[in-house]
Amino acid sequence: MKITFIGGGNMAIAMIGGMIRQGFTAAQIHVVEPDALKREQLSADFGVSCSDPETALPQSEAILFAVKPQQLQAVAKSLRQQINGALVISIAAGIRVETLSQWLDAYPRIVRVMPNTPALVQEGMSGAYATSEVNAADRELTGRMLAAIGEMVWVEKESDIDGITAISGSGPAYVFYFMEALQAAARAQGFGPEIARKLAYQTFAGAVKLALQSEDDAATLRQKVTSKGGTTERAINALETSQVRTTIIAAASAAAARSRELGEESTRSLEV
Numbered sequence: 328m329k330i331t332f333i334g335g336g337n338m339a340i341a342m343i344g345g346m347i348r349q350g351f352t353a354a355q356i357h358v359v360e361p362d363a364l365k366r367e368q369l370s371a372d373f374g375v376s377c378s379d380p381e382t383a384l385p386q387s388e389a390i391l392f393a394v395k396p397q398q399l400q401a402v403a404k405s406l407r408q409q410i411n412g413a414l415v416i417s418i419a420a421g422i423r424v425e426t427l428s429q430w431l432d433a434y435p436r437i438v439r440v441m442p443n444t445p446a447l448v449q450e451g452m453s454g455a456y457a458t459s460e461v462n463a464a465d466r467e468l469t470g471r472m473l474a475a476i477g478e479m480v481w482v483e484k485e486s487d488i489d490g491i492t493a494i495s496g497s498g499p500a501y502v503f504y505f506m507e508a509l510q511a512a513a514r515a516q517g518f519g520p521e522i523a524r525k526l527a528y529q530t531f532a533g534a535v536k537l538a539l540q541s542e543d544d545a546a547t548l549r550q551k552v553t554s555k556g557g558t559t560e561r562a563i564n565a566l567e568t569s570q571v572r573t574t575i576i577a578a579a580s581a582a583a584a585r586s587r588e589l590g591e592e593s594t595r596s597l598e599v
């Protein structure tokens with residue numbers, strides 16, 4: 328079995344790294360990437376074969392598009408003669424199956440996936456959508472690949488992928504943002520960078536591990552930290568006063584809206 332990645336950037340690296348750690352062999356993965364330095368790095372890190380976009384694609388069971396949404400139309404059109412019956416998987420934010428299908432001359436076997444970068448350490452969260460034209464074997468291949476890099480869910484409605492993009496696709500960035508803020512808070516308390524990092528990172532790791540292993544939901548776990556009249560209560564009150572919870576919900580909503588907008592922008596090219 329061979330999977331060819333079109334684009335060897337951040338998300339492809341995370342997926343390939345996770346797949347290799349989970350038992351996919353380097354011989355099963357090929358990457359098409361125009362940047363020679365990235366090609367060298369991918370071969371050195373994971374042993375996978377790489378080629379530039381001018382070279383013909385190897386025969387593959389699956390072709391996974393991992394280029395920017397704005398690049399996908401040109402890249403897909405340039406490769407449409409070389410799909411050769413492979414399952415096409417796209418991870419491009421916003422781009423709808425129907426749009427990509429048209430760029431590939433009405434190609435039917437397409438799965439739209441939204442992964443995230445913790446795939447690199449096999450802790451990814453992916454959502455996948457397939458039309459009824461995608462058969463059980465293609466779903467099985469997609470599921471096997473995504474299960475190798477973390478958890479995955481299938482969604483029935485393609486529009487749910489915009490929501491998944493807003494929560495788990497972009498979500499690691501929200502978490503890193505909070506980690507940056509907690510480190511900055513530690514620095515503000517007078518700790519040096521190393522201790523500030525350790526305090527923030529281990530607090531996240533510990534809280535997440537506890538939440539995953541606990542019967543309690545997150546709100547209950549939070550209440551267990553929060554003593555009446557104590558320190559946490561003061562901090563949570565400050566977060567609520569600043570509407571941090573509402574802001575996080577609004578931020579995710581903005582991300583989902585951007586995903587839908589990327590979809591709309593790409594369909595305009597079909598109208599001309």
Ligand SMILES: NC(=O)C1=CN([C@@H]2O[C@H](COP(=O)(O)OP(=O)(O)OC[C@H]3O[C@@H](n4cnc5c(N)ncnc54)[C@H](O)[C@@H]3O)[C@@H](O)[C@H]2O)C=CC1
Nearest residue numbers: 333334335336337338359380393394395396418419420442
């Ligand atoms: N970074 C993330 O956390 C996530 C990204 N995505 C999606 O993954 C896709 C890639 O995103 P990133 O990896 O972050 O971007 P990136 O910019 O790191 O990677 C894109 C790669 O495509 C390459 N490329 C450009 N033209 C090409 C061509 N003609 N043929 C082959 N490769 C070409 C670029 O050199 C670059 O290495 C996007 O569509 C994005 O929406 C989806 C989920 C999460």
Ligand SMILES: O=C(O)[C@@H]1CCC=N1
Nearest residue numbers: 420492495496497498
């Ligand atoms: O920011 C983006 O558009 C991509 C999609 C989800 C994460 N990164």
